[in-house]
Amino acid sequence: MGWSPIEKSFKNWRVKPNLQNYEETRRIFSWAEIDAELKATIEGLNIADIAVDRHAKSDRADHIALRFLRKNWDVQDFTYRDLALQTNQFANVLKTLGVGKGDRVFALTGRIPSLYIAALGTLKNGSVICPLFSAFGPEPIYQRMNRGDAKVLVTTTALYQQKVVALRDRLPKLQHILLADSADHLEDGIWSLPKLMQAATSEFEIVSTQPEDMALLHFTSGTTGMPKGAIHVHKAVYAHYMTAKYVLDLHPDDIFWCTADPGWVTGTSYGIIAPLTHGVTSIIDEAEFDADRWYRILETQKVTVWYTAPTAIRRLMRLDIDPKAEYDLSHLRLVHSVGEPLNPEAVVWGQEKLGLPIHDNWWQTETGGIMIANYATMQIRPGSMGRPIPGVEAAIVRRHEDGTIEQIDQPGIDGDLALKPDFPSIFRGYLHDEERYRKCFVGDWYITGDLAMRDRDGYFWFMGREDDIIKTSGHMVSPFEVESALMEHPAVAEAGVIGKPNPMIGELVKAFVALKPGREPSEALKLELLGFARQKLGAAVAPKELEFQESLPKTRSGKIMRRLLKARELGLPEGDLSTLETN
Numbered sequence: 001m002g003w004s005p006i007e008k009s010f011k012n013w014r015v016k017p018n019l020q021n022y023e024e025t026r027r028i029f030s031w032a033e034i035d036a037e038l039k040a041t042i043e044g045l046n047i048a049d050i051a052v053d054r055h056a057k058s059d060r061a062d063h064i065a066l067r068f069l070r071k072n073w074d075v076q077d078f079t080y081r082d083l084a085l086q087t088n089q090f091a092n093v094l095k096t097l098g099v100g101k102g103d104r105v106f107a108l109t110g111r112i113p114s115l116y117i118a119a120l121g122t123l124k125n126g127s128v129i130c131p132l133f134s135a136f137g138p139e140p141i142y143q144r145m146n147r148g149d150a151k152v153l154v155t156t157t158a159l160y161q162q163k164v165v166a167l168r169d170r171l172p173k174l175q176h177i178l179l180a181d182s183a184d185h186l187e188d189g190i191w192s193l194p195k196l197m198q199a200a201t202s203e204f205e206i207v208s209t210q211p212e213d214m215a216l217l218h219f220t221s222g223t224t225g226m227p228k229g230a231i232h233v234h235k236a237v238y239a240h241y242m243t244a245k246y247v248l249d250l251h252p253d254d255i256f257w258c259t260a261d262p263g264w265v266t267g268t269s270y271g272i273i274a275p276l277t278h279g280v281t282s283i284i285d286e287a288e289f290d291a292d293r294w295y296r297i298l299e300t301q302k303v304t305v306w307y308t309a310p311t312a313i314r315r316l317m318r319l320d321i322d323p324k325a326e327y328d329l330s331h332l333r334l335v336h337s338v339g340e341p342l343n344p345e346a347v348v349w350g351q352e353k354l355g356l357p358i359h360d361n362w363w364q365t366e367t368g369g370i371m372i373a374n375y376a377t378m379q380i381r382p383g384s385m386g387r388p389i390p391g392v393e394a395a396i397v398r399r400h401e402d403g404t405i406e407q408i409d410q411p412g413i414d415g416d417l418a419l420k421p422d423f424p425s426i427f428r429g430y431l432h433d434e435e436r437y438r439k440c441f442v443g444d445w446y447i448t449g450d451l452a453m454r455d456r457d458g459y460f461w462f463m464g465r466e467d468d469i470i471k472t473s474g475h476m477v478s479p480f481e482v483e484s485a486l487m488e489h490p491a492v493a494e495a496g497v498i499g500k501p502n503p504m505i506g507e508l509v510k511a512f513v514a515l516k517p518g519r520e521p522s523e524a525l526k527l528e529l530l531g532f533a534r535q536k537l538g539a540a541v542a543p544k545e546l547e548f549q550e551s552l553p554k555t556r557s558g559k560i561m562r563r564l565l566k567a568r569e570l571g572l573p574e575g576d577l578s579t580l581e582t583n
């Protein structure tokens, strides 16, 4: 088949994209086709079989599956064969300890090999994996492990001593702690993982799991309140595979880098599972964000497909670095972003500075995988999250007081973003919160909690979270729209916008702004920014107040916490801060 005009116009293609034509693929797509492509090598369905053993039993066995970059730049590679054997060993460790199907295994480590081996080994054993951010303090760790009925915790000696020791009495169900870096067992129940691994055989028959068996427990980011524990099943792997094929556009020789930590769902679905389902090499960097380091990783590892987040892109944009001139990014073919609205400014920056536009996509912890995306082969609309993936139906709906729901078919009208909950990776519950789970479903739809609109061509545009939308003088104002306008000003690095209750106009639009290095807050700059926004947005929508901040409060997954800006502004209780980034 030849190349379509849109493919030709996409100057950076070096391989033929998986998605030939969006409309056509949507029309003929079926999940049965994915089922046929994913030939399980066991009875039933198991994520780790699809991600690891399937390749270890094929001619890809010696291909590098995971490449770890340690903080000091040391490299540690695991082929698919290595990964199969070591995850078998880990599964045997669990089995020997009496950990069985459905039991919860938590992980609290940095991005080290043990975390990835534990996650996949846990799945082989039919147990449930729940990775946590290692930067969490003791209380968030306790809250999640307690709610998640943790039976096993994989961690490091330092993290155990700093954060977990004090919690042990409060976690009576926690039976085993596996220390990834300890040469010796500390006491009964506090084991050296290397020692247990050494004693375990590398042969293991994957516990037969069914598509609907629970596999992953993932807590949401806590942007809007107390994090919820979303339950995912083995069948979610269909969506991981499918989106990695069509949206990320992974091909066998790709070098893929997802910058997210597995403590956030992106770091599990796309930092662990999805790339492995395609047998590609996935880069995992142990270190935290550093612009020079990141560009060097793209260069030296010859990354071809890169999946990152707006917060990182904004940090790169802030700096006076010309990446294309200073680094060799010639291998990079596609850049994707998720987690927050991607300001149009960032898409343009990508085109100018990286030589590639940035493809925004939208999904949630609850959806387990990408749902709406600017595909590789589609014309990107800067500021839009793109179009629903094949196999997923998305719509704008309006809920009525009598409990009924109406689908809004006309373009350009905002409402609740809803999905037909019939795709494989939709969450199967909020752990211990049945009531809240049920409330997410109205009629035939799953209500996402985000507000959006669809344009004439079927692209979806994010308006804001239900809780964040500002009502001012009879207008509905999307904080994202105001933030994006402010971001266009050369002095602005980040912006967060809230509505402040006001007796005259309902809510007053207030902006918080962090400046780029070298720019100082001043009354003159404030007036300039207010004027700039007014000119872009019109007086009704533009902020009336503006305050400078050193940096804006964010979750560990990099999302601006508008609810915290608002609580602080109004002197209200700050609410759950377990996911607030503190360093």
Ligand code: ATP
Residues within 6 Å of the ligand: 220, 221, 222, 223, 224, 225, 226, 227, 228, 265, 337, 338, 339, 340, 341, 342, 360, 361, 362, 363, 364, 365, 366, 385, 448, 449, 450, 462, 464, 465, 557, 559
């Ligand atoms: P919580 O549910 O605890 O408040 P959270 O919603 O931030 O936290 P996640 O599941 O990590 O937890 O994030 C999903 C949300 O992130 C989406 O519902 C949406 O609000 C936002 N989001 C993700 N990707 C995009 C995107 N491309 N554009 C706009 N918003 C996005």
Ligand code: MG
Residues within 6 Å of the ligand: 220, 221, 364, 449
């Ligand atoms: Mg959410």
